[in-house]
Amino acid sequence: AVKAKPQVIFVLGGPGSGKGTQQCAKMVEELGLLHLSAGDLLRAHMKSGTPDGNMVAEMIKQGQIVPSRVTISLLEEAMLKGGKQQVLIDGFPRNEENRSAFESQTGIEPEFVLFFDCPEAVMEQRLLSRQAGRTDDNIETIRKRFKVFVDSSMPIINFYEQKGKVRKINADRSPDEVYADVQPLVRGLQA
Ligand code: UP5
Ligand code: MG
Numbered sequence: 001a002v003k004a005k006p007q008v009i010f011v012l013g014g015p016g017s018g019k020g021t022q023q024c025a026k027m028v029e030e031l032g033l034l035h036l037s038a039g040d041l042l043r044a045h046m047k048s049g050t051p052d053g054n055m056v057a058e059m060i061k062q063g064q065i066v067p068s069r070v071t072i073s074l075l076e077e078a079m080l081k082g083g084k085q086q087v088l089i090d091g092f093p094r095n096e097e098n099r100s101a102f103e104s105q106t107g108i109e110p111e112f113v114l115f116f117d118c119p120e121a122v123m124e125q126r127l128l129s130r131q132a133g134r135t136d137d138n139i140e141t142i143r144k145r146f147k148v149f150v151d152s153s154m155p156i157i158n159f160y161e162q163k164g165k166v167r168k169i170n171a172d173r174s175p176d177e178v179y180a181d182v183q184p185l186v187r188g189l190q191a
Helices: 019-031 038-048 051-061 068-082 096-106 120-129 139-162 175-190
Strands: 007-013 034-037 086-090 112-117 166-170
Touching: 007 019, 007 139, 007 175, 019 034, 019 086, 019 175, 034 038, 034 068, 038 051, 038 068, 038 086, 051 068, 068 086, 068 096, 096 139, 112 139, 112 175, 120 139, 139 166, 166 175
Parallel strands: 007 086, 007 112, 034 086, 112 166
Antiparallel strands: none
8 A cells, every 4th residue: 555645757748749658668667666647547437337437438539638526536546556656647637727636636746747748740640550449549639639738738847847847858759769868767766
């Protein structure tokens, strides 16, 4: 079980910037942190068939941000269950409502924010060639997701930038090159 509050790293960046699969998986494998993808938790929840689950399915299909009430309870449950002292939270918080609710409900402030910076054209190409069967990987929803990222999520990154907490990574490189920059930052937290 979790004794003290876990140390949290937020992993943020546009849709397709490479937050999930490649980078977080490597950190889990090599450094043993718990990885929670807010999007993965929401996609699992939408299969529950509950009214909330159906709302989540519709919002994801439209590229909209789910209310923090839903996302935070999924994250809290998964953090408790995971029982790790160091947690990567990928794809959250996405707007000011997410950010302030997480901080007030959990009392947790991130150690730092990994920001995967990537040009839209590159992200678009990656998402269009991904074969994960996601309901939001079509060009229409991808464009909506980009707009939501710029309008609602970039202000969160700017908020943490002003607090000196953003570690910006050039994500428009090979996965190994990206990881070479990520690894020492995360290792530094563990030292
Ligand atoms: N790829 C990755 N890195 C590469 C590299 N360096 N070079 C070449 N290819 C690379 O990667 C995407 C694809 O690119 C993969 O095929 C990968 O192999 C390749 P991935 O690691 O999956 O990128 P990621 O940044 O995780 O992209 P993802 O599509 O998951 O980002 P989103 O932020 O859009 O998705 P998420 O799952 O976080 O959210 C989906 C939706 O859920 C949101 O739009 C929203 O509706 C909802 N949501 C909320 O409402 N609230 C939340 O808190 C979270 C999600
Ligand atoms: Mg992802």
